[in-house]
Amino acid sequence: MSALDHHRFLKMNGLGNEIVVVDLRGSKTRIQPHEARAIAADPRSRFDQLMAIHDPVVEGTDAYLRILNTDGSESGACGNGTRCVAWAMMADAQMGGSPERLTLQTKAGLLPAWRVSDLVFTVDMGRPRLRWDEIPLAEEFRDTRMIELQIGPIDAPVLHSPSAVNMGNPHAIFWVDDVNAHDLARVGSLLENHPVFPERANISLAEVRGPEHIVLRVWERGVGLTRACGSAACAAVVAAARKKLTGRKATVSLPGGDLTIEWRESDDRVLMTGPVELEWEGTFAPALFAGAA
Numbered sequence: 001m002s003a004l005d006h007h008r009f010l011k012m013n014g015l016g017n018e019i020v021v022v023d024l025r026g027s028k029t030r031i032q033p034h035e036a037r038a039i040a041a042d043p044r045s046r047f048d049q050l051m052a053i054h055d056p057v058v059e060g061t062d063a064y065l066r067i068l069n070t071d072g073s074e075s076g077a078c079g080n081g082t083r084c085v086a087w088a089m090m091a092d093a094q095m096g097g098s099p100e101r102l103t104l105q106t107k108a109g110l111l112p113a114w115r116v117s118d119l120v121f122t123v124d125m126g127r128p129r130l131r132w133d134e135i136p137l138a139e140e141f142r143d144t145r146m147i148e149l150q151i152g153p154i155d156a157p158v159l160h161s162p163s164a165v166n167m168g169n170p171h172a173i174f175w176v177d178d179v180n181a182h183d184l185a186r187v188g189s190l191l192e193n194h195p196v197f198p199e200r201a202n203i204s205l206a207e208v209r210g211p212e213h214i215v216l217r218v219w220e221r222g223v224g225l226t227r228a229c230g231s232a233a234c235a236a237v238v239a240a241a242r243k244k245l246t247g248r249k250a251t252v253s254l255p256g257g258d259l260t261i262e263w264r265e266s267d268d269r270v271l272m273t274g275p276v277e278l279e280w281e282g283t284f285a286p287a288l289f290a291g292a293a
């Protein structure tokens, strides 16, 4: 028996980043890593991130979000998933009813989110953290705009000197001339687990096309290749602006589509705007959790 037996879920996506939303408000249930892995393994509830909505813990916030990856690990941030949650809390027949502007708490802090149009939302993803020990990196780098990385004997020696940014979760951004010229599926896991990243890292390849345009491919920590990653898009614009490769506002093109990112000068916060899509809803079959480990 699992408390999740027959529990309702929404299968959504943000630019093809696969998201499952589960409403656990009013319940003490916390989804365990083995349950997350079982949910991810079922094609009906496949996800890159599982977004669990919990009762707020801080006054003035609308909910606490727990974010789980396919491998059962937890993340402090998920931009595409947070937009999906905002839609669900405003518009879903059962989860909905919240105001058109929300404050959602994650491990990474308080994230305001609001509706721009029917299926387009903005999330204020907070301030980037740029010091080596905040990212975190295993050793001191005084300038995280470019960190030297010993990558070892993989035959992709052109991947080197990434920028590092924490956007509620750790990101490394490798600057390349052509994102399609590299086999990220092959080197992603090696880079994600590189010893310089004690909490692992989300790995991006970024191609700067102009002062307001970045093309991005992402290998996500705890997941693998995904069609889009909102926090990586934020991290890429922050890193590009710090290196003066772009301005503070840019469009980031991912395999699943475009996000608009602005690193606001006035308060250092990063705003991410993009679409959401509801695919279907379902309930977890008890068989899913029987024998899951």
Ligand SMILES: N[C@H](CCC[C@H](N)C(=O)O)C(=O)O
Pocket (backbone or CB within 6 Å): 017, 048, 049, 069, 074, 075, 076, 077, 078, 079, 080, 081, 169, 170, 202, 220, 221, 222, 223, 228, 229, 230, 231, 232
């Ligand atoms: N897809 C998410 C990020 C997931 C990050 C997760 N893979 C981690 O462990 O940090 C996004 O849209 O921001």
